[in-house]
Amino acid sequence: MKPQKVEKSRQLGAELVIPVMAIAFTLYYFSTIWNSPWTAQVSAFLVGGILLLVCGIFILNCVRMLANREGSLGFSTLVNRDDIRTGRIGFLGATLGFCVLIDHLGFTLTTFLFLLVSMAILGKGRRLAMITGLAAVISVAGWALFIWAFDTRFPRGWFEITMEALLSNG
Amino acid sequence: MGETATILTEVFFETIAYWWVIVPTIFLGLIVGGIPGFSAANTIIILMPLTLAMDLETGIVFMVSLYCAARMGAGIPAILVNIPGTAGAAATPLDGYPMAKAGKGQQALSISFVASCIGGLLTTIIALATMPILARVGFYMHSVEMIVVMLFGISLIASIAAQDLLKGLIAGFFGLMIGSIGTDVVYATPRGTMGFLELYDGVPLIPALVGLFAVSEAFIIIEKRVIISEDAEPKHPNWHDTIEGVGIALKRWWHIVWTSVIGLAIGVVPGAGASIASFVAYQQSRTYSKTPEKYGTGHPEGLIAPESANNGVTSGTLVPLLVLGIPGGATAAIMLVVMQFHGVSFGPALFENQPKVGYGMFMAMAVSYLIMFLTILPLSRYMSHVTTIPTIYLAPLIISFTLVGGFVPREYMFDMYLALCFGVLGYIARRTGYHVAAILIGVILGPLLERYFLLALKKSDGDVFVLFSSTLGNILWVSLFLSLMLPIILKWRRARRNEEVPAE
Incomplete structure (x- = not known):
């Protein structure tokens, strides 16, 4: 049996x-x-x-x-040690940081930093060079598509203002 | 009749000649439809200078194609990553996502595309043929009738609750309560706003959608290496799965027909939208299904119903716009502005004075759906690969692009924090067995239901029997009662039949 x-x-x-x-x-x-x-x-x-x-x-x-x-009366289905192991707590911190910083740094820079930090946390620090490159490509592509091409109302910061000045001056 | 046929033929060929506008617009529509916060309406507003610079025909083709493609695009992330691009696709992940997780992403996308295209195409033809009748539907739908239509949608909570009655009801009613935040519609008394001025207009839908679905999903998927189940067979892009999905959808052609007609009927009512249509269609599809227990587990009919209904809405919204000059939704309102800029005057005279404009809008829709079917279907092979992207890359991408999407509609930083709060709520709900879709149904339909309820009560000086005062309303009440009772009766009959079989 x-x-x-x-x-x-x-x-x-x-x-x-x-x-x-x-x-x-x-x-x-x-x-x-x-x-x-x-x-x-x-x-x-x-x-x-x-x-x-x-x-x-x-x-x-x-x-x-x-x-x-x-x-x-346990809470282990909601909070447990796996949350630290999988990087969920760190990812939550990075997400909070994203919300706070985007108003000051603008979409592109904040997205780059957020992608870099959160991918590094979730990837446990492996492939950092690849993650940096990926974060840079995605954030610049996001800027090009949403801000430069379609002038979407994303939060703007130093990078967006500089690029706008550069592009408008030819 | 002959003259109309000649005009329609002419307009058809003229619209086909605009393929160079339609094809890129379809891809743009799929992108903006797929990211919460970017709707067709927002995109047309953003591209307003371009739209106004185009000639009238090109502008119509551009706006209509974008509208159709965005509606279809909203279903793609709903299926692949459990994140509906718009509220209209909120019922799509109920069965689409389980299919994707089981390694049937290609089939699910094909089913969705076929249902959307056939549903959209068919309702366009029906709308064109029955325009004078459909245009009157809006006149008969008053607050009482709208209350019953809303209740059809809200009854979906009961279906979701069927898996765990108490938890489903708690989630649904909690959603309705959250949806009641904001000022009341008569005296503008602030209620439950916690002192935030940003909540006086009610809970904004996009941050709620982003939080409940996207943010919470991103925090859940990081537990796994990829979205697709580990035991699902790894597959390379292949035509077989795409064709299999097309076959599954075409076999259920009747399902596509009647659920898209629900979308059309709801679409012609100004103010009613794709979200109501998809909830009602899903609920009705489940009610009249022979296998209701399969809904929510990756059942093709549960995917077909919301997708064909929300595309049925697109043609429905054009009817009051063209015949009465009343836009049926946000996108139709923007189309109205653009077309009025070009000197188009709406109303019945439109089809006499400028028939090519009136018929042209429907034809642009029909041609867009045809071209969409041919261009998008082959791509489902590659799109489905999203489910195999490692979650360490996918989750941060989802968070960054959807959270900022929550900011776009109102440009309040508050909305990003609100999306995060909804994300926490959604995460807790998912981890503890509460259905986020039930919460979202409440958030979407709650304020609408309250608005119509109060309007009805105000008209009758507080007499609740006004709810049973109209013939059409009473017919709808009976239909609602039957649609709620029928599954119980059918279940009881099935159980009795099963009991009788071993006895024989």
Whole structure:
């Protein structure tokens, strides 16, 4: 007889994150419309009421599962050691950096830096020369297509302004 | 009749002669359609000086081709990397992406192209033939009827919830709640805005789309070396898979026909868009399918329905524009501006005074779909290779180009941070078994539903029975009820039949 595969218990702590966020947001939303005209309230109370009800049922269900030892309050499906191993945390940091820097450095430079850093993190520092070249080609191609050719409203910085001046002067 | 046929023939050959405009525009449309934030409407605005400098015929051919190609292009990243280029393609990854992950990217792209081209071509012909009737649809669709149409789309949440009822409902209603952020439509009272002025107009759709799909997907795919499943057979570009995809789509020709007609019918209603059409078509396709349990697992019909419907919308939006001068969507509104610049006056007289312009728009659409079919289909062999690009290169590319796409429509840095917040929400949802598509349906349809609901209540002084006050509305209510009950009845009958079989 083959050994039966032991099913991993459900990580209910992680599964409760969305319902908790939903409840918190709904209560906050209700607080903003408490003294508003009925037109601002009617649909929100209807939708929010159903959402609170469904979340309540889900939480009760989780409590029942915890009591029956069918799950634990763990978060390992959401956050675990693999997030460091795969470079996910570093990638998240690079993404945050991208959002912050793009307003100051413009699209092209920030994209180059972001691609370089994030590819290096995800590639665990291997093939750095190739990654640098790739990041440079992609960011310049992005500038050429979206900013130079189509004049798209991308954030502009030192590189874009310099290139614009260079190109307009012939 | 004979005169119209002569004009149509003339216009057809004249449009074909513009192939040199259509072919490059198709490729431009595929690019702008594929990146969230870049729609056909944005591109026509960006290229407005060029469009206005063209003569009228060239301008029409350019705008219409771009519109069709962008609509089709939005489905490509939806299938290959689970990132819909526009909200109209939000239902496409439900079955397209599982196909791509299983190593059937080529087939999925071929199915999508065939469904889009045939759907678009067919609805163009239908729209041309039934223009006077279709133009009146907009007059009959008031707030009450629109509420039921929205509910058809929202009922897709219930289908998604079928896999895990509570989680599906939480995701859908959470999306509806997020969609309610912004000022109310009557007194402009700010609600749930957390003090951000940028949210007074509601949650912008592109950052929500970018975050829920693109950002969260980028953080998920880095766990694997490539998108395609490790156990999927590695393949070189080949004609066999492309032709197989064409065969799968053509075998389901009737499915393409009726789902594209749904798109056409929704497209002629000003304000209704491709997202509603694709959600409704997907939901209806699943409802009347003999194998509803296969939806969401890479079922061709689940891919055909949204793709043919959202391309059916393209021809639908032209009807109120040409016959009534009412644009059915953002792109049609920009087309109106460009054509008015060239001295075109819209309305029924257009087909008497400038028949070549009126018929020319439909013909440009038909010819674009024909040329698109011939030019794009062979490329599916190479496009599908996106799924084999190592994720260490693909994920940063997705993040950089989609996040900045979130910035483009309103030029607020806030929208990039908002996309990031939606990305975190989408990531948590994916990792814990909640469906991001259900959240997005709520975000898209929630504000629309509320707007029509409040309009109906205002008209009736708060009497909720106004929802059952029109004949067409009541017919739609009955259809909605039947479409919700039918899967349950069919499931029950199937279960009973299965119980009876072993007993025999």
